[in-house]
Amino acid sequence: xxxxxxxxxxxxxAHASLGLRCLAANMGVLKxxxxxxxxxxxxxxxxxxxxxxxxxxxxxxxxxxxWNVEASTQVVRLLKAVAPQVVVVLGGPEVSHExxxxxxxxxxxxxxxxxxxxAFRDLCDRxxxxxxxxxxxxxxxxxxxxxxxxxxxxxxxxDIAHRLIYxxxxxxxxxxxxxxxxSLDREVSSFPLAAFLExxxxxxxxxxxQFKFVDRTFNLKVDASVAILEFFLAKPDVFxxxxxxxxxxxxxxxxxIKRFPPGSLQFEIGIQxxxxxxxxxxxxxQDNQKTQENLRWLRAETQAHLHTDLIVGLPxxxxxxxxxxxxxxxALKPHEIQVGILKRLRGTPISRHAGxxxxxxxPDPPYNLLCSDLIDFATLQRLARFARYWDMIGNSxxxxxxxxxxxxxxxxxxxxxxxxWLYARTGQTHRLAADRLFDLVCQGMVExxxxxxxxxxRALTRDYLESGLRGAPAFIEPSKLKGRERGxxxxxxxxxxxxxxxxxxxxxxxSG
Numbered sequence: 482x483x484x485x486x487x488x489x490x491x492x493x494x495a496h497a498s499l500g501l502r503c504l505a506a507n508m509g510v511l512k513x514x515x516x517x518x519x520x521x522x523x524x525x526x527x528x529x530x531x532x533x534x535x536x537x538x539x540x541x542x543x544x545x546x547x548w549n550v551e552a553s554t555q556v557v558r559l560l561k562a563v564a565p566q567v568v569v570v571l572g573g574p575e576v577s578h579e580x581x582x583x584x585x586x587x588x589x590x591x592x593x594x595x596x597x598x599x600a601f602r603d604l605c606d607r608x609x610x611x612x613x614x615x616x617x618x619x620x621x622x623x624x625x626x627x628x629x630x631x632x633x634x635x636x637x638x639x640d641i642a643h644r645l646i647y648x649x650x651x652x653x654x655x656x657x658x659x660x661x662x663x664s665l666d667r668e669v670s671s672f673p674l675a676a677f678l679e680x681x682x683x684x685x686x687x688x689x690x691q692f693k694f695v696d697r698t699f700n701l702k703v704d705a706s707v708a709i710l711e712f713f714l715a716k717p718d719v720f721x722x723x724x725x726x727x728x729x730x731x732x733x734x735x736x737x738i739k740r741f742p743p744g745s746l747q748f749e750i751g752i753q754x755x756x757x758x759x760x761x762x763x764x765x766x767q768d769n770q771k772t773q774e775n776l777r778w779l780r781a782e783t784q785a786h787l788h789t790d791l792i793v794g795l796p797x798x799x800x801x802x803x804x805x806x807x808x809x810x811x812a813l814k815p816h817e818i819q820v821g822i823l824k825r826l827r828g829t830p831i832s833r834h835a836g837x838x839x840x841x842x843x844p845d846p847p848y849n850l851l852c853s854d855l856i857d858f859a860t861l862q863r864l865a866r867f868a869r870y871w872d873m874i875g876n877s878x879x880x881x882x883x884x885x886x887x888x889x890x891x892x893x894x895x896x897x898x899x900x901x902w903l904y905a906r907t908g909q910t911h912r913l914a915a916d917r918l919f920d921l922v923c924q925g926m927v928e929x930x931x932x933x934x935x936x937x938x939r940a941l942t943r944d945y946l947e948s949g950l951r952g953a954p955a956f957i958e959p960s961k962l963k964g965r966e967r968g969x970x971x972x973x974x975x976x977x978x979x980x981x982x983x984x985x986x987x988x989x990x991x992s993g
Contacts, residue, residue: 483609485515486536489544489573490522490529490552499647499695500544500573502635507598511605517635522548526555534564540605545573545585547826547846554585561588568608572597574662578828580618595621596652598629626652626672633680638687646689650677650709654697656726658753659763659830660792660823663697674705678712691720699723703733710737713745724749728771735778743784750776750815751790755806759798762834776813787815793864794823794850796834800860804893811892817876820868822861823850867900869910874922879915879948882940883922886932895930902929916952919945923956 485508487501501517508515516536520529533541533556541560545553557569569589577594580586593600600621607614636646651671654663681692692713700706700723713721714737725748730738738746754760755769779785789810793803810818825831825842834840839854849865852858874880875896888895902925907913913921923941926932942957953962 483514483539484536485511485540485542485605486518486533486538487515487542487544488518488520488529488533489546490520490524490549490556492522492548494521495644497636497640497644497647498544499632499649502632503598503629504542504572504601505635506630506632508602508605511602511609522552526552526559529556530559530563533560534567538567540568540570540608542570542572542601542605543589545571545575547575547824547848550575550583550585550846554588557585557588568613570601570604572601575827578662578665586617589617591617591619593619593621596624597621598624626670629672631672631676631680633684636684636687636689641684641688645693646684646691647693647695648681648684649695650674650699650705651696651702655701656698656766657830658765659833660753660795660826662826662829664764664830665828669698669701671702671705674708678709681712685716685719690718691722693722694724697724698726700725700729700734703731707733707737710734710741714740720745720747722747722749724751727752727775728768730775730778735782738779738785739783741784746784747786747788748779749788749790752806752810753790753792754795754798754803755809756795756798756802759795759802762797763795763831773809773813776815780814786817788817788819789815790819790821792821792823793868794840794853794856794861796831796838796840796853797855799855800864803864804891804897807893808891811888816878818871819876820864820871822865822868824848825850863897863901866904866910867897870900870903871896873910873913873918879950880922880941880944882943883926883937886937886940887926887930899925899930914952915948915950916954919954920956923954 487504489498489501491498498519501519505512505515505517516538518532518536520532543553543557557571560567560569568591570591570593571585571589572593576583576586576592580592580594586592591604593604600619604614604619633648640646649672651669653666653669654661655666655669657664684692699709713719723746727750752767752772753765757769759765760767776787776789779787791803791806791810798806807818807820823831823840825840825848827848831840835842839852841851841853843849843851850856850861852861856864875884887899899922903921904910906921906925919941923937926937927934938956942961945954945957946961953959
């Protein structure tokens with residue numbers, strides 16, 4: 482009996498692939514002979530191939546994404562070198578656009594572009610029955626979501642105990658923001674609500690307490706949004722993550738959001754830019770005034786954790802414009818501001834601005850902007866370091882009181898100067914031990930930013946003692962550390978306490 486292996490290389494073990502489970506759930510009569518194997522990008526490609534071939538597959542289906550395409554290319558080349566008889570089928574967003582030019586596509590047998598829930602099964606059936614189709618690139622037909630089998634039974638008990646559980650109530654996005662692959666979607670479609678909630682009930686009964694929705698526009702259809710929120714509101718001890726359209730928060734949604742207790746609700750809110758001219762250039766429809774009103778309301782009236790996003794390097798936006806947007810967003814006090822560098826994702830229309838604005842992108846993943854007519858290469862590198870240090874310091878939840886001292890009228894400028902100083906002193910943007918980072922921030926604030934030393938040390942001491950770390954940074958008086966065990970972790974490696982990772986306190990703090 483021919484065996485089919487579904488596989489991908491995840492960024493981390495904790496990230497269980499929803500896409501593979503959607504394919505597995507819809508394999509029909511081929512399901513008993515289908516195996517799901519997941520790896521991480523840290524594993525050696527030769528070891529991945531060894532484990533794949535241990536199942537003696539006739540077909541290997543591989544999910545390819547921006548974060549795993551380089552390692553996946555090595556896997557496919559090795560696999561075809563060792564076992565050329567194995568048919569390799571690729572899918573995923575990275576190979577669904579500009580396919581023919583990619584090395585991984587040339588090494589594989591087939592590529593399915595678009596949603597492959599049904600198309601992969603049909604292709605496998607043809608291959609196994611000796612009716613292999615001509616042509617390497619196979620465009621998947623549109624999928625009716627109410628005809629699909631839902632994938633949630635494919636999560637194992639091991640997944641539920643140790644990994645993030647991803648779910649989706651809808652697919653697609655009505656907006657056409659040119660930096661985003663969702664701009665290529667033609668419409669938004671939803672899974673049948675009753676069947677979806679029944680599956681969520683099943684996951685909850687099996688022990689799932691964290692649900693990460695991958696929907697691009699969760700709050701687009703208010704009736705469904707309210708029903709889903711009410712479902713989870715009735716479940717004790719859950720944590721639910723949604724992506725929200727920032728300027729759409731009608732009263733019906735506000736009413737239910739307000740009822741969620743602390744530690745149970747997180748919203749990812751893409752702002753990207755507050756510059757109206759930039760928004761128009763990239764076809765982004767966003768009411769900035771309504772967005773600000775909604776963020777203020779969420780911070781003042783709810784317990785939801787707010788993770789917001791800004792993009793550096795959008796067409797028409799220079800450093801001064803980005804700085805103004807950063808300061809504007811920071812004043813609204815979201816719990817996190819993730820600063821990302823513009824990427825040229827395959828297939829996105831952002832490329833049409835390359836000539837006019839001199840956009841030059843990294844030819845290799847992650848395809849990040851290297852320079853433009855408005856931001857030169859050296860400045861882009863500075864801003865990339867700014868983003869990294871901001872994630873380690875501003876988003877960590879560990880420097881709340883210190884940041885209230887650090888920032889002034891121009892928070893962006895102050896933190897950029899601190900970022901430059903940190904890099905000059907360390908040459909690192911990763912793997913800084915927590916104690917060392919605290920000491921460096923203290924030194925940089927006092928020596929370079931000229932902040933009051935007494936106030937700076939007091940704020941950082943308070944932050945450190947509240948952080949749960951057990952080391953002994955040099956700036957803290959030893960008497961304040963008495964009775965605390967030595968330990969201490971590393972900064973910037975996902976070591977932030979869970980309570981802070983979910984619901985880091987406001988920046989700057991409301992008082993103190």
